[in-house]
Amino acid sequence: MAREDPTHTRKCPICKLKGVVWESSPPSDDTTARKLVYWHVRDKHSGYRYFCNVSGCNYSVAYADKPEIKNRHARTEHGGGYEGETLRDTSVASQAASSFTTANIAVPSTSTSQGSSYISQASPTPAPFITTNLHPVVPAANVTTFSTLNDAI
Known part of the structure; x- marks a missing residue:
């Protein structure tokens, strides 16, 4: 029996911040739904980036590359000191x-x-x-x- 797709993998998290609902159109499996959301974020919200929360650091990554801050950047630049990240809309600036x-x-x-x-x-x-x-x-x-x-x- 196929695993049921959780709702959060079908909805755009950035649209939700703006009070809008965007959801990948069914029918699609879990992998396809995630890809559709990823493509939507890349195409419609390209200005959204995650910024490192370490004081004085201005490193940022695209929305889809969020794990890079914790897995690579914090380890190599801050000696493993991970303080989280903040999502910002750089297109406003x-x-x-x-x-x-x-x-x-x-x-x-x-x-x-x-x-x-x-x-x-x-x-x-x-x-x-x-x-x-x-x-x-x-x-x-x-x-x-x-x-x-x-x-x-």
């Missing part, structure tokens, strides 16, 4: 970054009398704040300012 245009960046000017470069004192318009009901999955913002880039040169 990408959307915020793309709405911030170069027109909002202060233009550097050069003072010829002093022979030095300095950044204009004009304050750039900040990127809009994105609110979402998926607060635990939103990545921390990493902001690179023009002065940071100028110092690197």
Whole structure:
């Protein structure tokens, strides 16, 4: 007698976080159902990644590669110190970054009398704040300012 397929292998766990139900269409066996869910996650939720919870570590893997954090990354990078992982939607951060245009960046000017470069004192318009009901999955913002880039040169 064939083993009955548990419901969780047929439903997308990310859609569930969003309050939507996506389920692989029957009839399918356990293996096919898991593959259908995997393909759905890969195609529809490619921005979701698991991030290592070790303080100061920014390692991340695709949703389907979650075991890599515990099995390989924690062992090789943190001496076996596994502190879990957090699922984040990195596409939210990408959307915020793309709405911030170069027109909002202060233009550097050069003072010829002093022979030095300095950044204009004009304050750039900040990127809009994105609110979402998926607060635990939103990545921390990493902001690179023009002065940071100028110092690197």
